[in-house]
Amino acid sequence: MARWEPNAQERLLHAAVDLFVEQGYDATTVNEIADRAGLTKTTFFRHFRDKREVLFAGQDLHTGLLNDAVAAVPASATPLEAVGAALDALTAFWADDRREFSAKLRPVIAGHTELQERAALKRAKLTDALTGALHQRGVPEPTAGLAAELGIRAFYQAFDQWVAPANGQSLTALTRDTFSTLRAALTTLT
Amino acid sequence: MARWEPNAQERLLHAAVDLFVEQGYDATTVNEIADRAGLTKTTFFRHFRDKREVLFAGQDLHTGLLNDAVAAVPASATPLEAVGAALDALTAFWADDRREFSAKLRPVIAGHTELQERAALKRAKLTDALTGALHQRGVPEPTAGLAAELGIRAFYQAFDQWVAPANGQSLTALTRDTFSTLRAALTTLT
DNA sequence: GGAGTGATGTGACTTGGTAACATCACCATA
DNA sequence: TATGGTGATGTTACCAAGTCACATCACTCC
Numbered sequence: 115m116a117r118w119e120p121n122a123q124e125r126l127l128h129a130a131v132d133l134f135v136e137q138g139y140d141a142t143t144v145n146e147i148a149d150r151a152g153l154t155k156t157t158f159f160r161h162f163r164d165k166r167e168v169l170f171a172g173q174d175l176h177t178g179l180l181n182d183a184v185a186a187v188p189a190s191a192t193p194l195e196a197v198g199a200a201l202d203a204l205t206a207f208w209a210d211d212r213r214e215f216s217a218k219l220r221p222v223i224a225g226h227t228e229l230q231e232r233a234a235l236k237r238a239k240l241t242d243a244l245t246g247a248l249h250q251r252g253v254p255e256p257t258a259g260l261a262a263e264l265g266i267r268a269f270y271q272a273f274d275q276w277v278a279p280a281n282g283q284s285l286t287a288l289t290r291d292t293f294s295t296l297r298a299a300l301t302t303l304t
Numbered sequence: 305m306a307r308w309e310p311n312a313q314e315r316l317l318h319a320a321v322d323l324f325v326e327q328g329y330d331a332t333t334v335n336e337i338a339d340r341a342g343l344t345k346t347t348f349f350r351h352f353r354d355k356r357e358v359l360f361a362g363q364d365l366h367t368g369l370l371n372d373a374v375a376a377v378p379a380s381a382t383p384l385e386a387v388g389a390a391l392d393a394l395t396a397f398w399a400d401d402r403r404e405f406s407a408k409l410r411p412v413i414a415g416h417t418e419l420q421e422r423a424a425l426k427r428a429k430l431t432d433a434l435t436g437a438l439h440q441r442g443v444p445e446p447t448a449g450l451a452a453e454l455g456i457r458a459f460y461q462a463f464d465q466w467v468a469p470a471n472g473q474s475l476t477a478l479t480r481d482t483f484s485t486l487r488a489a490l491t492t493l494t
Numbered sequence: 495g496g497a498g499t500g501a502t503g504t505g506a507c508t509t510g511g512t513a514a515c516a517t518c519a520c521c522a523t524a
Numbered sequence: 525t526a527t528g529g530t531g532a533t534g535t536t537a538c539c540a541a542g543t544c545a546c547a548t549c550a551c552t553c554c
Contacts, residue, residue, distance in 0.1 A: 122501080122502085140540095143539090143540060143541085144540080144541070144542085145540085153502075153503090154502075154503055154504080155541090155542090156502075156503070156504080156542095156543090156544095157501080157502055157503075159541090159542065159543080160501080160502080163542095164541075164542070165540095165541070165542090192494040193493065193494065194493055194494055227425070230425055230428075231421040231422055231424065231425040232421055234421065234424035234425040234427070234428045235417070235420055235421040235424040235425075237424070237428075238420075238424045238427075256461075256485060256486055256489045257489055257492045257493065259457070260454075260457075260486065260489055260490065260493060261493055263453060263457065264450075264493070267449070267450075267453065271446075295446060296446055296450065297493075299446045299447055299450060300450065300490055300493060302447045303383065303384055303447065303450060303451055303454070303487075303490060304382040304383065304384055312532080312533085333508090333509065333510085334509080334510065334511085335509085343533075343534090344533075344534055344535080345510090345511090346511095346512090346513095346533080346534070346535080347532080347533060347534075349510090349511065349512080350532080350533080354510075354511070355509095355510065355511090
C-alpha cells in the first residue's frame with residue numbers, strides 16, 4: 115500500500131492534529147504535517163482536499179449513516195421518530211475513546227473562521243441529507259426540513275456538552291435528552 | 305478620498321461580479337478584478353478580507369438590523385412576533401432593484417464549495433445574532449434558538465423564491481408568507 | 495522474473511494573501 | 525501660499541496553499 119509504512123491517511127491526520135495543538139493552525143504548514151508523517155505535500159493533498167479538510171474528513175460516512183438509519187425505520191413511524199432513530203445511528207459512531215480527540219479539536223476550530231465555515235457547511239449538508247432521507251419516506255416539505263433541522267440541532271448541542279470535560283454520559287444518551295428537550299420546547303413557540 | 309475615482313469598494317465589487325459572471329469564479333484572479341477597477345491587488349485586500357468576501361460583504365449591517373428591530377419590539381410581544389418584526393426589518397433592505405444582482409450571484413455561489421461554506425457560516429451568524437437579540441429580551445434557551453432558526457429558515461427559503469425569475473412579490477411579503485407557513489407546519493411535527 | 499497497478503516522490507508553477515515602505519491627493523492652518 | 529498631517533493607494537518582495545506532469549517505488553499476478 116504505502117511506500118513505507120501503512121495508514122498514510124491516519125498518520126497525516128495525527129501529525130496534523132498534533133501540530134495544530136502544539137503550535138497553532140496557521141503556524142503549521144502542510145509541508146510540516148507531511149514531513150512529520152514521513153510523506154510529502156503532494157501526498158497530503160491526495161488524501162485531503164485541502165488543509166482544512168484534515169479536520170473534517172469522513173463526512174460522507176455520516177450522511178450515509180443517516181440515510182441508512184432512516185430507511186430502516188418502519189413506515190409507521192412519525193417523522194420525528196425517524197429522526198430519533200437516525201440520531202441514534204449517527205451518535206453510535208462516536209465512542210467514548212474519540213471524546214478526547216474531539217475535545218482537542220474544538221479550540222482549534224473555534225479560533226479560525228475558515229474552519230468554522232467548513233464546519234457550518236458540513237452541518238448544513240448533514241441537515242440536507244437527513245431532509246432528503248425523510249423525503250424518501252414520503253414526508254413532505256416543510257415538515258421534513260423542520261424535523262431534520264430540529265434533529266441536527268439536538269445533535270450539535272449534545273456534541274458540545276459531550277466534549278466538555280468530565281461528562282459521564284454517552285453522546286447517544288445526551289443527544290436523546292437534548293432532542294426530547296427541544297421537542298418539548300416546540301410548544302413554547304408562540 | 306480615492307487616488308483617482310471615488311467609490312473604490314463599489315467599483316471592485318462590480319468588477320468582480322462582472323468577471324465572475326463572464327468567465328467564472330476561479331478563472332478570475334484578484335489581479336484581474338483590481339485591474340478592471342483601476343486599482344491594485346493590495347487595495348482589493350484592503351477592502352475585502354479575501355476573494356470570497358467580495359460576494360458577502362455587508363453582513364455586520366444585517367446582524368445590526370436584526371438586533372435593532374428586536375430591541376424595538378414591545379416587551380409584550382411573543383418570541384415569534386419579535387422574530388417576525390426582525391424579518392421585516394431585514395428584508396426591507398433588499399429592494400427590488402437588488403433582485404437581478406442577487407440572481408446573478410446565485411449560480412456563482414452554487415458552483416463553488418468555498419463560497420457555499422462562507423454562505424453557510426453567514427447564515428449561522430445571522431441565526432446567532434437573532435438568538436442573542438432574543439436573549440436580550442429575556443427569552444430563554446432553547447426557545448430563543450428555535451425561534452431564531454425558524455425565522456432565518458423562513459428568510460432563506462423566501463430569498464430563494466425571490467431571486468427566481470418572474471416573481472412579483474417583495475421579499476418582505478414572501479418572507480412573511482413563508483414564516484407563517486413554517487409556524488403552521490410546527491404542529492405537523494410528531 | 496517481467497508486466498501491470500496503485501501509491502508516492504519531484505520539481506515547477508499559479509495564485510491567494512501579507513507586510514514594509516513609498517507615494518499621492520486633499521485638507522487645515524499659519 | 526506654503527507647510528505639514530492624514531488616508532487611501534501603489535510597489536515590491538515574499539510565503540504558503542494548491543495543482544500538474546512526470547518519474548519512481550513496492551507489491552502482486554501471472
